[in-house]
Amino acid sequence: MSERISRHSRKSYVLRGGRPYGGDPTDLVLKDGVIAEIGQNLSGPRAGTVDVTGLVVLPGLVDLHTHLREPGREDAETVESGTVAAARGGYTAVFAMPNTDPAADTAGVVEQVYRLGQDAGHCDVQPIGAVTVGRAGRQLAELGAMAESAARVRVFSDDGDCVSDAVLMRRALEYVKAFDGVIAQHAQEPRLTEGAQMNEGALSATLGLPGWPAVAEEAIIARDVLLAAHVGSRVHVCHLSTAGSVEIVRWAKSRGYPVTAEVTPHHLLLTEDLVASYDPIYKVNPPLRSASDVEALRAALADGTIDCVATDHAPHPVEDKECEWAAAAMGMVGLETALSVVQQAMVDTGLLDWSGVADRMAYQPARIGRLGGQGQPLEVGAPANLTLYDPAAPWVVEPADLVSRSRNTPYAGTTLPGQVVATFLRGRPTVLDGKPQ
Incomplete structure (x- = not known):
């Protein structure tokens, strides 16, 4: 995922095959910081097409x-x-x-x-x-x-x-x-x-x-x-x-x-x-x-x-x-x-x-919190604040792998279900393949 996105101009993306709210697979076009289109078989710049098949798509x-x-x-x-x-x-x-x-x-x-x-x-x-x-x-x-x-x-x-x-x-x-x-x-x-x-x-x-x-x-x-x-x-x-x-x-x-x-x-x-x-x-x-x-x-x-x-x-x-x-x-x-x-x-x-x-x-x-521009449904025209999540990817919490400056997690050594794969802030990826950008 990260290689395909990094070669792109970072102004628009087609996320193909994601599951909004865990539902049926669909495509989302992100352009100019908003969700521009939602539907099946949507087109977009080739370098900006990203396969997110199976991932749950949630609002940020x-x-x-x-x-x-x-x-x-x-x-x-x-x-x-x-x-x-x-x-x-x-x-x-x-x-x-x-x-x-x-x-x-x-x-x-x-x-x-x-x-x-x-x-x-x-x-x-x-x-x-x-x-x-x-x-x-x-x-x-x-x-x-x-x-x-x-x-x-x-x-x-x-x-x-x-x-x-x-x-x-x-x-x-x-x-x-x-x-x-x-x-x-x-x-x-x-x-x-x-x-x-x-x-x-x-x-x-x-x-x-x-x-x-x-x-x-x-x-x-x-x-x-x-x-x-x-x-x-x-x-x-x-x-x-x-x-x-x-x-x-x-x-x-x-x-x-x-x-x-x-x-x-x-x-x-x-x-x-x-x-x-x-x-x-x-x-x-x-x-x-x-x-x-x-x-x-x-x-x-x-x-x-x-x-x-x-x-x-x-x-x-x-x-x-x-x-x-x-x-x-x-x-x-x-x-x-x-x-x-x-x-x-x-x-x-x-x-x-x-x-x-x-x-x-x-x-x-x-x-x-009366925070405008955040916490909005996945619909055309909404800010492209998205979380892409794999609920079928368990992981073991290792404190040394956390990016917080502190490591006081109660889950050290615990296997938790699901991982965040990508996060988009107004259409810009801040996390790809689980790694901060």
């Missing part, structure tokens, strides 16, 4: 929750390295979380991240602004200035920390309503999780690790959906992880409250049992939960209670993970493995088809 994926670490922790990740990893995972857009150093709490910092993404060019980078100054939870940040900046911020979060003050949360919801913004809440009641190390339950007691109760997440979600309904403003729940949280969101949606929610790939597949190894690779916030929680999360993603999958890609340098459990940083990388994990957890189990994957991993995150 959109990640609503990515940590790119720049500025401040370039030892863990940069906008350049993180977006290369995103493209390799099939993503054409990512939302960059604000827990950087300095925090992305001003127009200047979000514009810096936005322009770094433009310069890198591997995928679109949409900054998320901090809700409070320094993410300290005491004073609202410059929400309006960030919204009016070149980055056009519409999502605000103190992710990594909860906006635990109810009055401050209400004020934030009221403020962003004026420009159709959304507050993305890291739902963690801080007083209930002081010193917490893993999911609270029988296993935490057996292992002697302080427990992280489900109610710490659920209490904040319950409060915030009521605040959102009262204000008439949008709230988004980051990395929802418990069965109880699912029921609260389901209840709120049944009443028409403006709430959306995301789940991470690792919370769809991994359980707290892995913590018995005391391997800090499995230390994450929120913690890995019980098998019954995983079952509830899968069902909620399938029925739409949970709107989307978001990676919570959280890179850390080796010294922050290869240490004793209590001292280890929380988080896992996930951009390069997300689609494979979703295939295993949701598609291979019959809970979602490929159209459902496109909805949960492209349409919904773009809609929630």
Whole structure:
């Protein structure tokens, strides 16, 4: 594939025999950055004809929750390295979380991240602004200035920390309503999780690790959906992880409250049992939960209670993970493995088809984040943001082969189903044959 494309002018391509949403084989013509034609036996420049027979064609994926670490922790990740990893995972857009150093709490910092993404060019980078100054939870940040900046911020979060003050949360919801913004809440009641190390339950007691109760997440979600309904403003729940949280969101949606929610790939597949190894690779916030929680999360993603999958890609340098459990940083990388994990957890189990994957991993995150030009259906005239995926190509995850600057993957040595073969950003290949361009 790569040789045939590299000889071409890179202005137009015919992708022949792909399977949009896993359906019947068809051809797609990409020209001038958009999908120009869809149909059978389409013609195009000979050098730009690419045989993609059997590959599932999806809209370019959109990640609503990515940590790119720049500025401040370039030892863990940069906008350049993180977006290369995103493209390799099939993503054409990512939302960059604000827990950087300095925090992305001003127009200047979000514009810096936005322009770094433009310069890198591997995928679109949409900054998320901090809700409070320094993410300290005491004073609202410059929400309006960030919204009016070149980055056009519409999502605000103190992710990594909860906006635990109810009055401050209400004020934030009221403020962003004026420009159709959304507050993305890291739902963690801080007083209930002081010193917490893993999911609270029988296993935490057996292992002697302080427990992280489900109610710490659920209490904040319950409060915030009521605040959102009262204000008439949008709230988004980051990395929802418990069965109880699912029921609260389901209840709120049944009443028409403006709430959306995301789940991470690792919370769809991994359980707290892995913590018995005391391997800090499995230390994450929120913690890995019980098998019954995983079952509830899968069902909620399938029925739409949970709107989307978001990676919570959280890179850390080796010294922050290869240490004793209590001292280890929380988080896992996930951009390069997300689609494979979703295939295993949701598609291979019959809970979602490929159209459902496109909805949960492209349409919904773009809609929630109000990101124009991304997350659009495969139709004539739409931007040519595409992911070509081989669901019948299992691979063994080798940390050394990841292109992220960090290697803290929980899937090392694991065989995952399916691989991203190519990614196109507005008709330009950013990944070919699984290799970044």
